[in-house]
Amino acid sequence: MSVHTVRRGDTLSALAKQYNTTVDKLAKANNIKDVNTIAVGQKLKLPDSFERPSTSGPSKGGGDNFQQAPASSSGRAGPARDDDGRQFPTSADGTPIFKQGDAQWGGRSLGTGSSISAAGCAMTSTAMAMSKITGKVINPGELDAHLDKTGGYAGNGLIWGQAAKMGGLGASKPGWSMDTINKQIDAGRPVVIGVDYKAGSNGGSNGTDHWVAVTRREGNTYFANDPATGKEISLKLQGGKLVGGPSNYKSTGELVTFSGGNPKPGTAPAGGGSTPAPAPAPTKPSGSAVKGLDLPGGDLEKGAKGAAVKQLQTALVKLGHMTQAEMNTGPGVFGPKTEAALKEFQAAHGVPNTGYYGPKTRAAFDKLGADVGGTQGTGGSSGPGPVTGPGNEPGAKGGVSLAQLRKIMPNLSQAKAEQYLPHLNKAMAEAGINTPKRQAAFLAQLAHESGEFRYMEEIASGAAYEGRKDLGNTQPGDGVRFKGRGPIQITGRANYRAAGKALGIDLENNPKRASDPDVGFRTAAWYWNSRNLNQYADSGNFKELTRRINGGYNGLADRQKYYQRALDVLT
Structure with missing residues (x-):
């Protein structure tokens, strides 16, 4: 004969249904005179006929039978x-x-x-x-x-x-x-x-x-x-x-x-736990699952869309942090599922689990053998060319004119403006920077970073970047070799490698090419889209856009001055 320990909320009627018996049989087996009175903790003998509980349980709140x-x-x-x-x-x-x-x-x-x-x-x-x-x-x-x-x-x-x-x-x-x-x-x-x-x-x-x-x-x-x-x-x-x-x-x-935990917990003892046995080997796929897999070289966060997000999702699936079914609900869309999976990856690899795909997370993937900065590594949506960005609406306004450019950057000479304008407009078209708000934000940031296109290469030697692993500078001389170049001053071996792969140019072995206007403006456009900055331009969130370029708000007032001037000229 088995025993049931009375718990809070138990009644003889409910127990009779649970154990497929009757109230009378329960009362008789336990010598209970008042069938409405049982005490928490009381041990009730169950009649031999109980064997299995009833298979017709109560209804769920909405009346569904189960x-x-x-x-x-x-x-x-x-x-x-x-x-x-x-x-x-x-x-x-x-x-x-x-x-x-x-x-x-x-x-x-x-x-x-x-x-x-x-x-x-x-x-x-x-x-x-x-x-x-x-x-x-x-x-x-x-x-x-x-x-x-x-x-x-x-x-x-x-x-x-x-x-x-x-x-x-x-x-x-x-x-x-x-x-x-x-x-x-x-x-x-x-x-x-x-x-x-x-x-x-x-x-x-x-x-x-x-x-x-x-x-x-x-x-x-x-x-x-x-x-x-x-x-x-x-x-x-x-x-x-x-x-x-x-x-x-x-x-x-x-x-x-x-x-982990007990490899074979079996049936837990009644009323308490047991000391866990040594943990078995984890069932999560090893890091080698992403070896050689292309991953984006730029930052990504919730809300981003495109090929870069799909690359990240693929890696998270291969590592067991995300299911293929979850990815299939939004391939190329950085939503809550992708954010949760990325946070899990970050926590497992000693990276702050912010859900933001940045340098530290890329370094963690790099340690696993992933090809960070692979050929599709941009934050853009589908479309022609590796730089093409989100929201490239057909029929949107084209490039800027020579007169507009010089009004936005009054210290830019006529000769320099004529030299740079074709490359600037080509890069903006390629990157979907094709509305007044996007163009104004892009030109304002470039004007500040390059001194109105005066400096296509950083004045400082770059020695300060030596040994900066977060920039991918892992070899002697990388600080000087990969100092800031181009109108947005991309910096570090990792950025040069990622931009080069995205644009089909070997910048890692030819870093000075990044200061040439035909390449420099494209690297600026690549950098812009690898961080999905069009969305901040569209919403008018210039301050946050600045933080994502600069890492802070250095020169914000100067950047905002250019931004307002550009808006006045272009709208």
Whole structure:
């Protein structure tokens, strides 16, 4: 005869349904005279006929019927207890069952908005999986507090690797594979999967509607802890997908697995955790997965679009920080999924997890053998030429005239203006700098950086850049060799290499070519688009545009003077 320990909220009626028996049989087996009175902690003997709980569970809030999973033949594992002494039910394999709407944590803010109750299914599922693998109960409130402190959200999106760190684990997003799922859960290691339930969502606007933690299987039936209902549910394997549960869940192909912790947790002991065994080798792909892969040489951030973003996404997929399914929802679009995956990569490689693709992140990819600054390394959208940039609208205003250029840069001589104008206009056309706002911002920055095209090469020797690894200056003499050149003064071996590859010119071995007008203006346009600066010009955010060129606000007043003059001339 098995025993059930009464938990808060239990009633004889509910327990009778759970264990497929009757209230009278429960009362008789336990000598209970008042069937309305049972105490928390009381041990109830279960009649021999209980064997499996009822398969007709309660309805979800909206009235959708679903099946609650049956327990294994050995009965359900005992309750799990967190550090505060609070007990939680467990699935048959011993994984704690948390409900995202639990009063203890449901109202906590999730990332930048919403709440755990409304949108915390991924985080709650992760807490359940981590608790089983580590042998320590980590409830969603505790995990959310950890993520708040460590930058574990990208908007409201979960950064899986950052979450896993709370339990000393790693996390990866391999491609959908039932073989992978089976190997994990057969070892007692739950996995987290994405599911759809909204009609016609096909992955949802964010790639999936909901997340559940799959914990075990019996033949083609898989059992999962569902954070929406706080129940263990059953899913059937059909055509390579898992389907069933509330509102007819259908797996979307998104899969998260965890490395480290107990290699084979098995069934957790009732009422407590165990000491984790030594961690197995991580399942995340090795860094060699990106060896030789082209990656952009310029900065990228959320909102960027184009071939460079697609390159970055491809690398993140190969390294297991992003799934192919996630990339397919927005190839070449730097959105929340890409930002979360990049933050995870950064955290795993000792880079501040800002979600910004900058010099330190490029250096981390470079260490893995990636070809940083590959041939498609620009921040532009699709279109002819490697410099072509975002928003190159057909019919937009063409280049500037000689008279306009000299009004914007009054100290530029007639001869120099005539010499430079064809190269300037060609570069702007090639880069999609083709509206008055874009042209004004571009010309203002160039005017300041080059002294109205007076200096196409930095006056200083460049010795100050010697040894600057963040600029790619790794060889003796690189500081002088790759000092600032061109009207925007590109600097450092890494920038010369990236610009040269993008433009089809070997600037790394011929750095002085960057000061020639036919090349210099193109490098300026490349630099502009590699940092997606047209979008800041379009929005009129000249101050932020300056920061992204200069790294700060040096000379801002002078730059703004040119900017206003250019706007007056061009509009």
